[in-house]
Amino acid sequence: MFRLQQKGYLFLLGTLLAGACQQPVQHSTPQATQDSLHHLAARYYDENMALNPLQATQNGENQYNDQLPIDISEAFRAKADSFYASYQQAIKGIDTAALSGNDRITYDMLQREFDVNREALSFHDHLMPVQQFTCLPLTLAQLGSGSSAQPFKTEKDYHNFMHRMERFAIWTDTAIANMRRGIATGYVLPKSLVVKVIPQVADLAKKDTANNVFYAPVKAIPDSLGAAVKAALTTDYAAAVEKYILPSYAKLRDFMQQEYLPKARSSSGIGDIPDGKAYYAFLIKSWTTANLTPEEIFALGEKEVARIRGEMETVKNSTGFKGDLPAFFAAVRADKKLRIFKTPAAILDSFKAIESKIMPGVKKMYGHLPKTKFEIRQTEAYRAASASAEYIQGSADGTRPGVFYVPILDATTFPYTGMECLFLHEAIPGHHFQISLQQENDSLPKFRRFSWIGAYGEGYALYCESLGKELGLYTDPYMYFGRLTDEIHRAIRLVVDVGLHTKGWTREQAIKYMMDNEPLSTQEATAEIERYMAIPGQALSYKIGELKIHELRNKYTKELGSKFSLSSFHDELLKDGCVPLSVLEQKMARWAKTH
Incomplete structure (x- = not known):
C-alpha cells in the first residue's frame, strides 16, 4: 500500500483565514472564470500547507519544517472547520459553465475536498489518536529517522526538528487528555489494538542511542557544517531527544498500559462506538x-x-x-x-x-x-x-x-x-x-x-x-x-x-x-x-477502484477496436493524477471521443 499520510499538524495562523474568506469576484468571461479558479486553487494549496505542515514537508514545501500543530485539539479543529467552510463559500462564486474539462476536474476535486474535510471534523476520531498502523507517534519517528522527508542537511534543519520534538510533548499531553475523554464517552480502541501500540511506543521511549531511531540524525551531521557546529548540534539534539521525545513516549506507554488498556473495548468494529455506523x-x-x-x-x-x-x-x-x-x-x-x-x-x-x-x-x-x-x-x-x-x-x-x-x-x-x-x-x-x-x-x-x-x-x-x-x-x-x-x-x-x-x-x-x-x-x-x-x-x-479501471479498459477496447492503444489509455489514465472514480469515468469518455 501507499503510506497513509497524516492529517494536519500545525497551528492555523490567524491571518490565513482572511484571504480564504473573501468571495472571488464574479466574472462573465471564460478566461476570467478560469483565472479565478486557478487563483483559488493556488491560494488553497498554499494555505492548506500552512495548516498541514507535515504534509508540506512530505511535499517538499520546507518553509514549515519546524512546525507541528496540536491537530487533535478542539481549538485546531474549530479553526480547520472555519478554514474549509470559508473555501466552501468561496467556490460558489465560480461559474462552472465556463470551465474547460480539466478545470472542471479541479473544481469538482476542490469542492469534494472542502466538503469531505468538513464532514470528517464532525466525527470524533481525535479521541482515538493513537493506533498501531498510522498515527503521529509513528509518523514522527519516520521523519526523525533522518531517512524520510524531513531534511537534515543544515544547522537550521536540525533546529527545525528539535522544535517539532518540543511540540510533540504538547501533542502527547493532548492525546492522553483526549483518550481520557474517549474512555468517558465510549470512543476507545479495541483491546487487541492497544496491546500492539504499547511495545511500539515503549521502544521509542528507550534511551538507546544505538537503536532508537530518533538518535540517527546525531550520527549523520554533515562534516560540511564544521567541527564547532557539529559538536554543539550533537549535544543539543541529543538533549532535545531526552527532554521531549523519550518522556513523551514513556508517558504514552504508561498511560496506554496502566489506564487505557483496562478500559479498551472488547468489540472489533467502529460500529460499536457512539455514531460509529454514521462514521x-x-x-x-x-x-x-x-x-x-x-x-x-x-x-x-x-x-x-x-x-x-x-x-x-x-x-x-x-x-x-x-x-x-x-x-x-x-x-x-x-x-x-x-x-x-x-x-x-x-x-x-x-x-x-x-x-x-x-x-x-x-x-x-x-x-x-x-x-x-x-x-x-x-x-x-x-x-x-x-x-x-x-x-x-x-x-x-x-x-x-x-x-x-x-x-x-x-x-x-x-x-x-x-x-x-x-x-x-x-x-x-x-x-x-x-x-x-x-x-x-x-x-x-x-x-x-x-x-x-x-x-x-x-x-x-x-x-x-x-x-x-x-x-x-x-x-x-x-x-x-x-x-x-x-x-x-x-x-x-x-x-x-x-x-x-x-x-x-x-x-x-x-x-x-x-x-x-x-x-x-x-x-x-x-x-x-x-x-x-x-x-x-x-x-x-x-478493489472498488480496480474494478472500475478494468471496466473502462474493457469498454474502450471493445468500442475503439483497432484504434485502441494501451499505451495511450495508460497515459490518459495517469496524466491528471488522483481523481474520484466518477471524474475518472468522465475524463476517459472525453479521451475516447478523440480516438
Whole structure:
C-alpha cells in the first residue's frame, strides 16, 4: 500500500483565514472564470500547507519544517472547520459553465475536498489518536529517522526538528487528555489494538542511542557544517531527544498500559462506538468515492471471492495437487521449497531482478515514464513488525527518490510467491509511476499534484497486478497463485471490513474468513484484520477502484477496436493524477471521443 499520510499538524495562523474568506469576484468571461479558479486553487494549496505542515514537508514545501500543530485539539479543529467552510463559500462564486474539462476536474476535486474535510471534523476520531498502523507517534519517528522527508542537511534543519520534538510533548499531553475523554464517552480502541501500540511506543521511549531511531540524525551531521557546529548540534539534539521525545513516549506507554488498556473495548468494529455506523458510512464515501452501501460492498466482495477461488482451483490442479483448496493453502504455507531466501539482501536483489525483467515491456505499455528515481529498501526494524510492504513517494524536485519498503522479520520465512505482483503494485508500474507522474506534472494545480484518493491510487496499483502476464511474469504457477492470492486478498477485504464495522463480526471471525480463503499464516491474517480495525474503510478502496479501471479498459477496447492503444489509455489514465472514480469515468469518455 501507499503510506497513509497524516492529517494536519500545525497551528492555523490567524491571518490565513482572511484571504480564504473573501468571495472571488464574479466574472462573465471564460478566461476570467478560469483565472479565478486557478487563483483559488493556488491560494488553497498554499494555505492548506500552512495548516498541514507535515504534509508540506512530505511535499517538499520546507518553509514549515519546524512546525507541528496540536491537530487533535478542539481549538485546531474549530479553526480547520472555519478554514474549509470559508473555501466552501468561496467556490460558489465560480461559474462552472465556463470551465474547460480539466478545470472542471479541479473544481469538482476542490469542492469534494472542502466538503469531505468538513464532514470528517464532525466525527470524533481525535479521541482515538493513537493506533498501531498510522498515527503521529509513528509518523514522527519516520521523519526523525533522518531517512524520510524531513531534511537534515543544515544547522537550521536540525533546529527545525528539535522544535517539532518540543511540540510533540504538547501533542502527547493532548492525546492522553483526549483518550481520557474517549474512555468517558465510549470512543476507545479495541483491546487487541492497544496491546500492539504499547511495545511500539515503549521502544521509542528507550534511551538507546544505538537503536532508537530518533538518535540517527546525531550520527549523520554533515562534516560540511564544521567541527564547532557539529559538536554543539550533537549535544543539543541529543538533549532535545531526552527532554521531549523519550518522556513523551514513556508517558504514552504508561498511560496506554496502566489506564487505557483496562478500559479498551472488547468489540472489533467502529460500529460499536457512539455514531460509529454514521462514521463508517462517511468513511466508505471518503475512501471509495463511490455511492455504495455496506450491503452492496459486502455482496460484491462475496461475488469476487467466489470468482477468484474458481481461478485458484485451476492453478491448484495444474500443479498436480490432489487435495482441496484449503489443503492447498496449508501446503503453500508450509512448503519450505517456497521459502528460498536466507538473507534480507537476497530478497531485495530478487525484487531488483523483477524490475529489470519487466522494464522493456513497461516501456511499450506506457508512453510517459516518471523522472523520479526509485529505490528498494528494507523496512526499519522499529516498525517492521506491524508494517505492510509500502511505497513512500519521492520529492517532486527529484532530490528524494520514491522508496519501496519491504518488511523482513525473518528472511528464511519470506515467501517468494507474492513478489512479482507485490512489485507491480507498490513499485513499477504501480504507485511509483502514478504518484511520481502526478507530482512531476507541473501543469496541474499544486493541490492536485499532491492529492491522494485511495480508490484511484490503490485501485490503479491493484490493476497493475493484472498486467503481469503481459509483462512476462507469472510463468511459475506458484507465482500466478501468488497473484490470485493478492487479488482475493483485496476481495476478502470487502467482506471482512464491512463484516467488522457493520455486521458485528469479531476479530477472530474475520481472521478465520481470511484464512479460509487465502494462504496466510495466522500472524499475517491477524496483522491485516487489525489494520482494518485501525483504519476502517481504507481497505475497501483497492478493489472498488480496480474494478472500475478494468471496466473502462474493457469498454474502450471493445468500442475503439483497432484504434485502441494501451499505451495511450495508460497515459490518459495517469496524466491528471488522483481523481474520484466518477471524474475518472468522465475524463476517459472525453479521451475516447478523440480516438
